Amino acid sequence: MISLDGVTVHYQSALALSGVTEKIDSGEWVGLIGPNGAGKTTLLRAVARLVRHEGEIRVDDVAVSSLTPKRLARLVAYVSQQPELPPDMTVGQYVLLGRTPHIGYLGFETAQDRRVCGELLESLELEAMADRRLATLSGGELQRLVLARALAQQAPVLLLDEPTSALDLGRRVEALELVDSLRRERGLTVLSALHDLTLAGQFADRLMLLGNGRAVSTGKPDEVLTEETLVQHFGARVKVMRSDDGDLVVVPQRTR
Amino acid sequence: MSTTLPRPGVAPATARHEVQGPRPALRPVSARGPIIVALGALLGAVVLGVSMGPADLSFSAALRVMASHLPFVHFHSGVSRIDADILWQIRLPRVVLGGLVGAMLAGGGAAYQGVFRNPLADPYLLGVAAGAGLGATAVIVAGPHMTELLPLAAFAGAVAAVSVTYVVGSTVGRQGATVSIVLAGVAVAALLTAIQTFLQQQHAQDLQAVYGWILGSLTVATWSEVVLILPYIAVSAVVLVAHRRLLDVLRVGEDEANSLGVRSSRVRITIVAAATLGTAAAVAVSGLIGFVGIIVPHTVRLTTNASYRVVLPVSMIGGAAFLILADIAARTVLSPSEIPIGVVTAFVGAPFFLFVLRSRRVGRST
Numbered sequence: 001m002i003s004l005d006g007v008t009v010h011y012q013s014a015l016a017l018s019g020v021t022e023k024i025d026s027g028e029w030v031g032l033i034g035p036n037g038a039g040k041t042t043l044l045r046a047v048a049r050l051v052r053h054e055g056e057i058r059v060d061d062v063a064v065s066s067l068t069p070k071r072l073a074r075l076v077a078y079v080s081q082q083p084e085l086p087p088d089m090t091v092g093q094y095v096l097l098g099r100t101p102h103i104g105y106l107g108f109e110t111a112q113d114r115r116v117c118g119e120l121l122e123s124l125e126l127e128a129m130a131d132r133r134l135a136t137l138s139g140g141e142l143q144r145l146v147l148a149r150a151l152a153q154q155a156p157v158l159l160l161d162e163p164t165s166a167l168d169l170g171r172r173v174e175a176l177e178l179v180d181s182l183r184r185e186r187g188l189t190v191l192s193a194l195h196d197l198t199l200a201g202q203f204a205d206r207l208m209l210l211g212n213g214r215a216v217s218t219g220k221p222d223e224v225l226t227e228e229t230l231v232q233h234f235g236a237r238v239k240v241m242r243s244d245d246g247d248l249v250v251v252p253q254r255t256r
Numbered sequence: 257m258s259t260t261l262p263r264p265g266v267a268p269a270t271a272r273h274e275v276q277g278p279r280p281a282l283r284p285v286s287a288r289g290p291i292i293v294a295l296g297a298l299l300g301a302v303v304l305g306v307s308m309g310p311a312d313l314s315f316s317a318a319l320r321v322m323a324s325h326l327p328f329v330h331f332h333s334g335v336s337r338i339d340a341d342i343l344w345q346i347r348l349p350r351v352v353l354g355g356l357v358g359a360m361l362a363g364g365g366a367a368y369q370g371v372f373r374n375p376l377a378d379p380y381l382l383g384v385a386a387g388a389g390l391g392a393t394a395v396i397v398a399g400p401h402m403t404e405l406l407p408l409a410a411f412a413g414a415v416a417a418v419s420v421t422y423v424v425g426s427t428v429g430r431q432g433a434t435v436s437i438v439l440a441g442v443a444v445a446a447l448l449t450a451i452q453t454f455l456q457q458q459h460a461q462d463l464q465a466v467y468g469w470i471l472g473s474l475t476v477a478t479w480s481e482v483v484l485i486l487p488y489i490a491v492s493a494v495v496l497v498a499h500r501r502l503l504d505v506l507r508v509g510e511d512e513a514n515s516l517g518v519r520s521s522r523v524r525i526t527i528v529a530a531a532t533l534g535t536a537a538a539v540a541v542s543g544l545i546g547f548v549g550i551i552v553p554h555t556v557r558l559t560t561n562a563s564y565r566v567v568l569p570v571s572m573i574g575g576a577a578f579l580i581l582a583d584i585a586a587r588t589v590l591s592p593s594e595i596p597i598g599v600v601t602a603f604v605g606a607p608f609f610l611f612v613l614r615s616r617r618v619g620r621s622t
Contacts, residue, residue, distance in 0.1 A: 048515050073517030084509035086561035092282045093504065099504055101517035106498045114282040121282070130282055153516070 001026040002047065006055035006131040007044050009213075010161060016042040018213040026156070029183060029190040031204030033197060033224070034155035035234050038210040040083065043160045047191065048078035054243070057155055073101035081193075086134035090142060091145060094134060098152025120148045124178070127182035140171040144178065151182065158183065160192035164199070172196070176203045186191040197238075197250040201225050209233060221248055279325040287566040290556070294573035298355070300355035301580040305351035307569075308584050310591060311342050318343050350477040353541065354583045355473070355576035358548055359537040360489045362575020364531040366567050367496050367547025369453075371524050372434050378549035379535040382441035382528070386448035386572065387417025388539045392469050393452045406469075407540035413448075414536035421442055422528065428519075434524070436598075464523040471596030472545035474583050485537040492534025496568060499527050545579070547601045552578055558612050578605070578609035580589075 002024040009017040017039045024030050026049035032040040046053040049064050049072055056063045059075050067075070079100075085094070099114045100115040121127040129137065137145065143163065150158060163179065164172040180203055183190050200207055201221035209217040209224050211233040217224045225248050230238045237253035313335075321332035321343045333340060364379035372381065385406075391413025395406045401446040418441075425440030428509070456466050502523050505513050513520040539545075552575040556567050583602060586597040 023595075045511075048513055050511055069514065069519055072517060076515075078511075080511055080516040081513075084507070084512060085508045086562070088557065089504075090563075092582075093285060093563055094508075096282065097505055097508060097512075097516060103501075106502075109284070109503055110279060114284065120282040186470060232447035 001028070001060060002191060003058045003061075004043075004169050005058075007043070007046055008054040009039075009046050009051055010054075011042075011051075016051075016213055017046065017053070019029075020210075020213075020215045021055075022208060022215060022218060024189060024191060025186050026189055027183070029192070029204045031200040031207045032191065032193040032210060033200050034210035035178070037234075039159050039213040040210055042209070044078065044191065044193060045118065046103070047157075048072075048159055050078070059230055062221065065071050070101050073153060073155065074161060075152040075155050076080055076157045077155040078159040079146055079150050079161065079163060081165060083146050084143060085146075086135045087089075087133060089134050090130070091121070091126060091132050091137070092117070092130040092135065093151055096144060096149050098149040101153055101155075108173075114201055116154070117148075118153050120151055138173065139166055139168075143167060143171065143175050147175075147178065147182070151186075156187070157189045157191070162193050162195055165195060172199060178201075196232070197225060198248065201248040201250070227249060262287065283511040285561070285563050286563050287561075287569055290560040290566055290570045291573065292526060294570045294577065298396065298573050298577040300353055301577040301584075302355070303550055305354070305580045305584055306343060306347050308588055309342070309347060311339065313339055313347075315322065316465070318348070320441040322348070326507075329483050332613060345478070349479045349482055350474050351582065352482050353477040354474050356482065356485060356489050356540040357545065358544045358552075358571040358579025358582075360534045360577070361545060361548040361574040362552035363496055363572040364538075366553035366564070366571045367499075369553060370564055371527050372438055372507055373507065374510070375554065376550065377438075378401070378547075379531060380445075380544070380546075380549070381438065382421040382532070383417030383444040383531060384414040384535050384539060385544050386445035386452065387415070387421075388536065389413070389415035389470055389544060390417075390448045390452040392468075392543075393455050395468050396465050396469065397455055397462050397525040407481070411536045411540040414539055417444055417448055417531060420534045420538075422525070441512065465551060469543045470598075470600035472543035472601075473594070474594055475594060477541075480578045481541040485541055487539035487618060489534045492530045492537075493572060495530035496527065497572075499530075500568045501524065503527070503568065507564075515598055531621075543598070545598045545601055547598075547605045548575055549595060551601075551605045555609060555612050557605075 004020050004022045007017060007020040010029060020043060026201060032043060044052060045051045047057055047064065064072055076243055076245070095117040096109055096113065099109055099117065102113065103109060118127065121130060124147065124149060126141065126144055128143065134142065145164070160179065161203050164175050167175060176199060179190060182188060194204065205223065206219060207224040208215050209229065217229055225240055227240050230240070230250065237255055239251045239253055241249045241251065243249050294412060303315045304497070307315045312622060317335045317339065321335055321340045321353065323329065324331045324333040335343070352550065353371050361379055365377070366383055367375040369375060369575040375594055388410040390408055391409035395402045395409040421441045421444045422437060426439030456463060493590055504515060505518050506520060506523065510520055553567055553571040556570045557576060560566050560570065579601070583597055586595045586600045589595060
């Protein structure tokens with residue numbers, strides 16, 4: 001679904017991403033992990049074509065650089081780390097923004113667009129809030145809302161930059177469960193930066209560890225989440241354990 | 257305001273899959289109610305505007321005079337010649353011009369606020385005021401024989417100033433960053449104002465004329481000013497209103513708008529160009545009337561709905577009504593002398609705006 005071939009991104013003279021090559025299958029969830037500044041956000045932004053890249057990025061076998069912005073937006077939905085949430089915008093208006101790639105330049109939403117959004121709000125349990133202003137929503141509700149807006153694009157690829165960073169523990173798991181069930185229901189391909197290594201290991205099919213702009217390790221969670229790799233790239237002491245359920249648990253250790 | 261969707265029946269889990277069942281569709285954003293209220297205010301302002309003044313004339317007389325000017329209609333107004341002239345040559349063009357200028361300043365302000373995502377943005381942000389001020393000052397100090405060129409010079413100065421700002425601001429900063437455009441506007445405005453002040457100081461005898469223009473006035477309004485600016489304002493208004501949905505998309509920021517398939521920098525330059533042309537035309541005939549571009553759109557936002565589908569058209573209608581009313585105050589309060597209309601808009605507008613802001617905050621916290 002997504003193929004990256006030697007993807008390189010420069011910010012002025014600094015190299016943010018260097019020769020990342022990978023194939024991501026349709027319906028797969030790949031988690032991007034790595035220390036701050038490793039290039040996770042840059043890679044997501046390159047796929048969404050929000051930064052210029054060298055090398056080739058293909059989505060659904062089409063080079064993203066050859067697509068019009070509108071066609072790209074029908075293939076790829078992107079949720080940034082801290083989405084702008086205008087406090088006086090209503091929930092309904094916000095979700096409808098997601099239909100923009102399906103609406104002509106000076107056009108307006110049709111009844112069909114409003115129906116798609118109404119159903120999305122219902123499936124994310126936000127339908128009772130359609131007329132509420134964003135300022136009145138809780139963190140968890142906003143997280144679901146942002147997902148609803150991205151899903152309204154009806155794009156097969158979902159790019160999520162730290163989708164849980166603003167949430168408490170319970171809401172984090174809830175949000176990731178939601179992404180997981182949505183991708184299964186709708187057959188979405190998910191590429192997401194994930195901060196929490198334990199959760200990354202539990203939810204993603206595969207992990208890609210980025211370090212200094214390079215993909216240093218890619219594979220199943222138990223292949224990537226090893227003490228040796230993590231110590232080397234995060235510069236922290238960690239212990240990787242198995243929980244009773246067989247899940248990997250990454251525990252940071254104090255440096256004493 | 258209801259906070260739930262009108263969705264008959266419960267059990268949505270099953271009903272959702274029935275083809276005939278009620279489907280939860282979002283209601284469309286409607287601006288009808290606020291537009292009707294604003295049109296009512298505009299009508300009231302027009303009635304007051306044509307009937308108030310030193311000569312005692314009624315609105316029905318004004319209507320009859322207007323009817324007598326309709327083409328192909330041979331209608332005798334029954335109003336005396338002098339009264340008819342006062343209405344047709346003095347009051348009516350002034351009301352129409354005030355309406356056009358007010359609509360443009362308020363609509364332009366709303367558009368600038370949307371494009372730069374800055375609540376304090378107004379139509380003068382990128383140098384319209386400073387450029388027009390310099391153009392007008394240059395003509396005034398050049399001597400009385402040049403007066404006819406004043407609107408043209410003000411318009412040219414305004415458009416040139418914004419063009420310089422936009423070119424410099426968008427090449428200096430990070431691609432797509434609006435902050436550098438705004439900062440370039442501050443710098444360009446400061447430079448042009450410095451030149452304008454210098455010119456003004458060198459020609460102290462023209463100080464009053466320059467100052468009078470800067471404070472804004474509709475004193476010279478005739479039909480020829482209306483005809484002069486109408487095309488610019490009409491085009492500008494059509495372009496801005498056509499972009500009202502895209503202005504809503506821009507509210508979520510550059511990245512999000514781009515990821516939604518909108519070429520945000522192209523949309524932005526289109527809107528800025530339209531708002532600038534219209535504002536420059538308005539300023540060219542009315543001088544620098546401040547504050548309308550900020551208080552009117554914000555009052556609309558705070559009292560109705562923040563969507564540009566509502567804010568843009570309602571600000572335009574409300575701005576027209578507001579400036580007509582302000583002009584009535586400007587010419588009647590100290591009659592027969594006039595107060596500069598810019599003084600009235602600030603004097604009346606600022607406290608009113610603070611009142612709206614305060615009552616809205618109180619309403620929000622309860």
